[in-house]
Amino acid sequence: MDHSYTFTADNANGTITRACDCGERLVFTLVLPGQQTYGDPAMAVPSYTCSDTGYSGTLPVITVDGKTAASFPTTAGTYPVVMTWGGASVSGSFTIAKAELAITITYSGYSNLYGRNLFGIASVKRKA
Numbered sequence: 001m002d003h004s005y006t007f008t009a010d011n012a013n014g015t016i017t018r019a020c021d022c023g024e025r026l027v028f029t030l031v032l033p034g035q036q037t038y039g040d041p042a043m044a045v046p047s048y049t050c051s052d053t054g055y056s057g058t059l060p061v062i063t064v065d066g067k068t069a070a071s072f073p074t075t076a077g078t079y080p081v082v083m084t085w086g087g088a089s090v091s092g093s094f095t096i097a098k099a100e101l102a103i104t105i106t107y108s109g110y111s112n113l114y115g116r117n118l119f120g121i122a123s124v125k126r127k128a
Contacts, residue, residue, distance in 0.1 A: 007086030014092060016085045027051040028060050030083040036096040038076045045072040046081045046094065060085035
C-alpha cells in the first residue's frame, strides 16, 4: 500500500508535522540554543527532536545563515535558522553574545629614593 503524506509547518511552535493518510503522525521540533557567549567551549548548536525516537527515514535539514554546515558559527552575532522537511519550513534565530573583555594590569611599582610606590595602578577592566 502506498502512503500519502502531508507536511505542515507550525512556526509558532517550531514544528513540522508529517501526517499520513493511514493516520500515522510524525513531528520534528526545531531546538534553538539558549544564551550563548563568544568563546564558550560548551556552545550549543541548533538541532531538532523527533516524536518517534526510532524513526530512520528522511531527516530535516537545518541551515544557519543560509548555509548547511558541519560546524555552526561561533563568532558574536544573531543568526537566522531554518529547518526544512518535506517541503515545509520553520525558522527562528539565536544569538552569540560578545564576551566581556577583561584586562588586568598589575605594576609592582617603581620606588623613589624613600621607597615609596610611585604608581598605584592595581587593575584596569574594559568591556568589549
